[in-house]
Amino acid sequence: MQPISNILNKIITGDSKEELKKISDNSVDCVITSPPYFCQREYGGGGIGNEQKVEEYIEKLVMIFKECVRVIKPTGTIVFNLGDKYIDGNLLLVPYRFAIEAQKTNKVKLLNELTWVKVNPAPKQCLKKLIPATEPFFIFVKDDEYYFNRDAFLDFKDNLCGCKKKPSKDVGKKYFELIEQSELSTEEKKQAVKELNEVIMDVMQGKIESFRMKIRGLHALPYGGQAGGRLTQIENKGFTIIKIYGNSMKKDVIESTVETIKGNIHPAIYPEFIIQEIMKMLTKEGDIVLDPFLGSGTTAVVAQKLKRKYIGIEIHSEYVKYAENRIKENANNHTLDLFL
Ligand SMILES: C[S@@+](CC[C@H](N)C(=O)[O-])C[C@H]1O[C@@H](n2cnc3c(N)ncnc32)[C@H](O)[C@@H]1O
Structure with missing residues (x-):
């Protein structure tokens, strides 16, 4: 174990299976992550994702999930984003297999399945199938005392186009x-x-x-x-x-494009916009957000923008270098624009 202060705002190069064990119990406010999808791509470095069987993949993922449960505070939350996979034309429902196994640990409750609706999904060749255009973000809690600022989720919509539009001068x-x-x-x-x-x-x-x-x-x-x-x-x-009373509905759906960043070397980044909205809802300024599969550093960049602290773990040193540069550039960008 190491004092949490030693690893704040740092990226650890290593395997999260080992590195998570070094983080103390109840020390992190929120985990937000997207593990490698099953049989999707070869990241190198011997990480998760290319197991022979989906059951083996889920087993490894649940081991990491259990460590996430251990390290979050009772007020904390865990968000896992996963994608699905067709094998021989059969959709495996990988995210749901994971969510069911995670629930079986009896240490968490599944609070929400927040569905990402992709505005520009990747076109597919097959004419006898619809194009998959959604992905779940599962939100788990381990205690009923979890922090949850529902109003912060997509709050700009309330101000710009929702119920808080300027009242007419003829009102009443x-x-x-x-x-x-x-x-x-x-x-x-x-x-x-x-x-x-x-x-x-x-x-x-x-x-x-x-x-x-x-x-x-x-x-x-x-x-x-x-x-x-x-x-x-x-x-x-x-x-x-x-x-x-104006109280726009906070639905478990979020729309966003699939993002690309100029010069990005990582093949599978998730949108800053979605992470921003989740982080606003589940954490406060100064809170600690952990991503055990940091990739190109999206979670850390959003944490920096929202004045949260981050801890990243990434097995692939090239991605660590890329993420560190992205974080540095973000810090130099004085406007620290949020995505709206
Ligand atoms: C889907 S990507 C995450 C992308 C990230 N959300 C972003 O926006 O850039 C998953 C990442 O997990 C890393 N990885 C795979 N197995 C790992 C492990 N056991 N420990 C740490 N990182 C791992 C991969 O190298 C890859 O960069």
């Missing part, structure tokens, strides 16, 4: 006319206008997304269960205001 205007035309008493009308002005202010200040107003004699009365309270309001004061 029609209700002033309806109040005026209504059968409400002068006192009730005065109160309705007052509350309408307040709720319009809430929309303008972004506190709520929108609202509806129901006025006695003009709108159909609400009925049943929860509407009971509203019915009483309409009867007693002549109106009710239903506030609509």
Whole structure:
């Protein structure tokens, strides 16, 4: 074992099967990684991926997964991205075989399968098959105390194109006319206008997304269960205001192109954008993110951009050198742009 401080913001050249053993229990906040896919390519260096049988591959992967479970804190999360494989025209469902075996360790819960929808999947020759265009990112936790900032996931969408679009200056205007035309008493009308002005202010200040107003004699009365309270309001004061809170749905899907980076020597990088959104959701500034299959360094680069600390392990020294350069260039890029 070595003190975690010795390996922060470093890439270890080596086999993660051995190197993970040197990391202490409960010391890392999050693991985000993409192991080599089964029988996909020869990386060299004797790593995982080219076993004779898929069962053997899964067994090796689960051994590494167990080490990841050991090293994460109780608040931590583990994200494994895997691709599938056809053998003799038969889809093996490799990612799901892994997820099922990982669950059998009884040390984790599978929280989500976040599906990456590839906007530009690799074209395939076979005309009698659809083109695979998705990959799972499995999110595991080992304790119910896991850190999870759901609002941070794809948050720019909320601000740019979702519910938080600028409210119209006419918001709620029609209700002033309806109040005026209504059968409400002068006192009730005065109160309705007052509350309408307040709720319009809430929309303008972004506190709520929108609202509806129901006025006695003009709108159909609400009925049943929860509407009971509203019915009483309409009867007693002549109106009710239903506030609509902007809470865009956070779905388990993320769209992104398959990325290439100019001059990249690594054949299988995952998109910075996806890692950025996952890292925002599962970690805070200063947290430690580990990638036991670092490849070209994507996880480390995103950690650097988001002010998290990283630990990378990569068996192939050429990739380690490439990743180190990528991280250095990223640090020199003062804008540290995030992908939107
Ligand atoms: C799919 S790639 C990861 C790519 C990475 N996510 C990126 O964006 O660049 C898997 C990497 O794992 C490395 N690898 C394979 N077996 C390994 C092992 N036992 N220990 C450490 N690294 C290994 C391979 O050399 C390869 O670079």
